[in-house]
Amino acid sequence: MVRASERPQHLVFPTRQRQLRRYLQRACGRLADATQQNLKSLMGRHLMQRRGLYARALKTNDVRTALLVLKDEALLEGLYPATKIAASANEELYPHNYESGPPLSREERFERLLAATDREDQVELRLLEQVTPIRTLRIPDTMLPKLMLDMCALMYVGEQLDHASMVFLASIESARDPSREAWSLIADVHGYRFKIGMAGWQLFTDSLGVDGIKLVKANHFGSALELCSDILY
Amino acid sequence: MVELLTAQGESPDKLPTSERSAREWRDLLNQVLHA
Numbered sequence: 001m002v003r004a005s006e007r008p009q010h011l012v013f014p015t016r017q018r019q020l021r022r023y024l025q026r027a028c029g030r031l032a033d034a035t036q037q038n039l040k041s042l043m044g045r046h047l048m049q050r051r052g053l054y055a056r057a058l059k060t061n062d063v064r065t066a067l068l069v070l071k072d073e074a075l076l077e078g079l080y081p082a083t084k085i086a087a088s089a090n091e092e093l094y095p096h097n098y099e100s101g102p103p104l105s106r107e108e109r110f111e112r113l114l115a116a117t118d119r120e121d122q123v124e125l126r127l128l129e130q131v132t133p134i135r136t137l138r139i140p141d142t143m144l145p146k147l148m149l150d151m152c153a154l155m156y157v158g159e160q161l162d163h164a165s166m167v168f169l170a171s172i173e174s175a176r177d178p179s180r181e182a183w184s185l186i187a188d189v190h191g192y193r194f195k196i197g198m199a200g201w202q203l204f205t206d207s208l209g210v211d212g213i214k215l216v217k218a219n220h221f222g223s224a225l226e227l228c229s230d231i232l233y
Numbered sequence: 234m235v236e237l238l239t240a241q242g243e244s245p246d247k248l249p250t251s252e253r254s255a256r257e258w259r260d261l262l263n264q265v266l267h268a
Contacts, residue, residue: 144265152258193249200254207255208262 019155043123046076078130103131149208153219156201163197164228166190194232 050073057066074080104112109132116124170187173180205212216225 144268145262148262148265152261156258196249196251196254199251200258203251203255204258207259 019159043076043127047073050076078126149210149215150219152204153215156197157216157220157222157225160194160197160225160228163190163194164224164232167194167232191232194228198229198233 050069054066054069054073057063057069109128112124113128115121116128167187167190170183170190174183174187177183201212201216205215
């Protein structure tokens with residue numbers, strides 16, 4: 001028997017929530033590019049300048065200016081809630097009222113968003129949120145669930161191919177050196193997970209009234225999964 | 234396999250089963266279906 005602490009990583013069962021988050025993080029990581037401007041230090045400089053102005057205004061008893069400085073600092077930090085609500089599909093909501101549109105293109109903002117997400121740079125993320133318009137799109141409200149179902153199908157394929165590969169690799173290793181029992185266990189566990197996964201997918205798609213195999217074929221163009229299903233199931 | 238995993242210390246309510254797998258897919262879908 002293999003104790004839990006000695007168990008190979010392949011036998012740990014991640015939840016799908018974690019897996020989905022990991023996929024999203026990886027997708028961000030791949031596309032992220034180093035940001036050209038150091039917005040964090042820029043933000044710090046602007047805050048320091050405002051603090052200086054605020055101190056000077058208080059020193060001269062200029063409460064009105066002090067209040068304006070405080071308001072501007074709060075705006076810079078995005079503390080005010082949005083006041084305008086987009087009324088139609090064509091109208092956009094700009095948190096900072098940029099009359100000629102956001103100062104960065106959508107592509108620039110997207111790349112910066114990915115990089116900031118990757119770096120977990122909260123300051124840049126907040127700044128980006130401030131310059132990103134909020135749009136109201138007219139889409140059928142069933143579109144997102146449909147996209148999620150397609151994403152589930154792709155995740156299912158990835159999981160199943162991983163289990164199948166592990167069965168074959170572990171079986172090869174086990175055949176090479178039968179004394180290493182862990183490989184045999186790994187093959188068994190992944191074979192079991194493959195079967196469970198397949199039955200679970202069928203249960204899930206049946207509950208939706210869709211053909212699970214057809215759904216997979218619509219999202220994945222390959223033959224290995226079908227062959228593995230014939231062999232392992 | 235279930236006995237084997239349980240013997241290794243896996244908690245019985247966390248063992249992979251087809252029902253559990255189906256429920257996890259459903260939970261993912263529900264995130265946008267009931268949002």
